[in-house]
Amino acid sequence: VHLIQQTILKESMQVHVAEVFMSGLLKRDKATNTANYDFVEGVRDLLIDSVPTPDVDQVLHEVSQYIAKKAGISIKNFAALLSPDPEWDDETKEKIKQETSIKSFAKITTDVLKRLGGEYAEFAEYLEKKSQKSANTQASNKTPDDFPPLEDFNFEIANVVIEDDETEDKSESAVDIQPFEFEVATIELKKTGFFRDNTELIIKRRRQQAYAFSENLGDGTVLEMVQIPTGTFTMGAPETEEGSTDSECPEHEVTVPTFFMGKYQVTQAQWKFVASLPQVNRELKPDPSRFKGDNRPVEQVTWSDAVEFCDRLSQYNKRNYRLPSEAEWEYACRAGTTTPFHFGETITSDLANYNAEYTYGAGTKSTYRKGTTEVGSFGVANGFGLYDMHGNVWEWCEDTWHSNYKGAPTDGRAWVEAENSDNDNRYRLLRGGSWNYNPGNCRSAYRNYYSNIYYNIGLRVVCGVSP
Numbered sequence: 226v227h228l229i230q231q232t233i234l235k236e237s238m239q240v241h242v243a244e245v246f247m248s249g250l251l252k253r254d255k256a257t258n259t260a261n262y263d264f265v266e267g268v269r270d271l272l273i274d275s276v277p278t279p280d281v282d283q284v285l286h287e288v289s290q291y292i293a294k295k296a297g298i299s300i301k302n303f304a305a306l307l308s309p310d311p312e313w314d315d316e317t318k319e320k321i322k323q324e325t326s327i328k329s330f331a332k333i334t335t336d337v338l339k340r341l342g343g344e345y346a347e348f349a350e351y352l353e354k355k356s357q358k359s360a361n362t363q364a365s366n367k368t369p370d371d372f373p374p375l376e377d378f379n380f381e382i383a384n385v386v387i388e389d390d391e392t393e394d395k396s397e398s399a400v401d402i403q404p405f406e407f408e409v410a411t412i413e414l415k416k417t418g419f420f421r422d423n424t425e426l427i428i429k430r431r432r433q434q435a436y437a438f439s440e441n442l443g444d445g446t447v448l449e450m451v452q453i454p455t456g457t458f459t460m461g462a463p464e465t466e467e468g469s470t471d472s473e474c475p476e477h478e479v480t481v482p483t484f485f486m487g488k489y490q491v492t493q494a495q496w497k498f499v500a501s502l503p504q505v506n507r508e509l510k511p512d513p514s515r516f517k518g519d520n521r522p523v524e525q526v527t528w529s530d531a532v533e534f535c536d537r538l539s540q541y542n543k544r545n546y547r548l549p550s551e552a553e554w555e556y557a558c559r560a561g562t563t564t565p566f567h568f569g570e571t572i573t574s575d576l577a578n579y580n581a582e583y584t585y586g587a588g589t590k591s592t593y594r595k596g597t598t599e600v601g602s603f604g605v606a607n608g609f610g611l612y613d614m615h616g617n618v619w620e621w622c623e624d625t626w627h628s629n630y631k632g633a634p635t636d637g638r639a640w641v642e643a644e645n646s647d648n649d650n651r652y653r654l655l656r657g658g659s660w661n662y663n664p665g666n667c668r669s670a671y672r673n674y675y676s677n678i679y680y681n682i683g684l685r686v687v688c689g690v691s692p
Contacts (some may be wrong), residue, residue, distance in 0.1 A: 232287040242496045273340045283431055285334055369620040400438040409433050410576055411606040412569040414587050424587040426573055435610035444496045450485040450688050451610045458556050461630055461670055466565055467586055468665035472629055474670050481556045481637035484689035487599035489612050491684050494519035505536040520599040522618045522683040526654040531621045531684040550639035551624040554656045558669045560608035565616055565668045567607040576603050579616035583663035597660055616669040617653040618683035626652035626674040
């Protein structure tokens with residue numbers, strides 16, 4: 226309890242700790258007549274079953290890092306502390322021996338992993354076997370030369386190939402997917418004041434990992450593409466959501482196949498490189514943006530320009546680059562969340578670039594930057610590892626405009642109908658909001674369309690076969 230308080234709940238006070246110990250969920254160890262406590266039988270299992278697995282992972286990760294630092298041991302993850310290693314030097318062994326919390330934490334961690342089941346349980350079993358093997362080794366007083374021989378083990382590696390039907394040499398489409406870490410921020414609302422009539426925004430941060438591949442565009446310019454896992458989500462917004470419109474209804478479930486999406490909005494440096502490539506259907510201005518900067522998002526881009534960008538990039542790298550479908554965009558933006566923003570119930574200009582002279586929900590007025598900012602400059606991503614999904618510049622989608630979701634596809638594909646003068650299908654979809662729009666227009670579910678104004682419109686590309 227104290228370790229969790231010191232690592233994850235630093236704003237809590239001793240009175241909150243006391244509430245836990247006096248809750249009836251814990252029992253004192255009377256056998257040893259010490260101040261040690263443990264959960265009443267069955268309580269830990271109930272708690273583990275009710276807490277999302279990512280939250281369990283976070284607790285294990287944060288606490289293990291804290292213990293390692295306190296013990297003066299350098300580790301990359303909690304696994305290094307969960308079982309003794311016979312090859313640790315005497316100094317490390319002594320540190321671990323003195324740090325009594327390691328043994329207790331190791332046992333709890335193994336119990337938790339077992340309860341989670343699946344690969345977690347298999348890993349717990351591996352740790353127990355390793356721990357037992359280490360104990361047997363130490364008990365036999367063998368010299369280092371007498372350690373058991375190294376054992377072979379099997380493992381799998383994955384190579385993802387993205388194929389374009391028109392690509393003659395399929396081997397050219399192989400990509401090297403690598404893990405990367407990023408910081409996710411969520412906004413929690415806390416009531417303050419004697420009468421609890423004020424609301425304080427608390428930004429919680431945590432580390433996560435995702436997978437991506439990098440596309441070298443030359444001259445040091447790199448395009449990073451994040452793997453978006455397949456999944457089913459509820460598209461649209463409930464009528465009760467502040468700012469929701471009829472165009473965001475009805476809510477409906479959509480299943481989206483896996484694809485790759487740009488970690489950032491397309492930058493001006495990336496645009497310049499692609500604009501220099503051979504033309505496919507139309508000319509591209511090499512520098513259309515109003516707010517200059519290689520690492521700022523490109524803007525003042527028409528839908529046809531965005532399509533030409535994807536066509537040239539596809540021709541250059543022999544992959545299927547395209548604009549996202551509207552369903553893909555919202556699924557990627559939400560990253561498993563159901564709140565108006567992937568940050569939570571509101572938004573702050575500390576985390577995104579929008580017109581902060583306006584507020585949403587319990588948010589407060591703040592800095593209005595009156596222009597674009599460099600991509601990724603806020604240092605936080607959503608749960609999939611995508612940056613700037615709310616604000617900065619609008620992003621083009623493949624779909625034509627429909628006034629609501631009645632009859633919309635449920636398989637993630639773009640909803641495209643022929644353009645004609647009798648309907649609105651000549652308009653293409655925009656998502657995400659921009660630097661000069663109010664926060665309500667930057668919601669995950671908000672829909673907009675082209676209206677002959679390009680000065681705040683950019684794009685974000687996706688890669689993969691269309692659904």
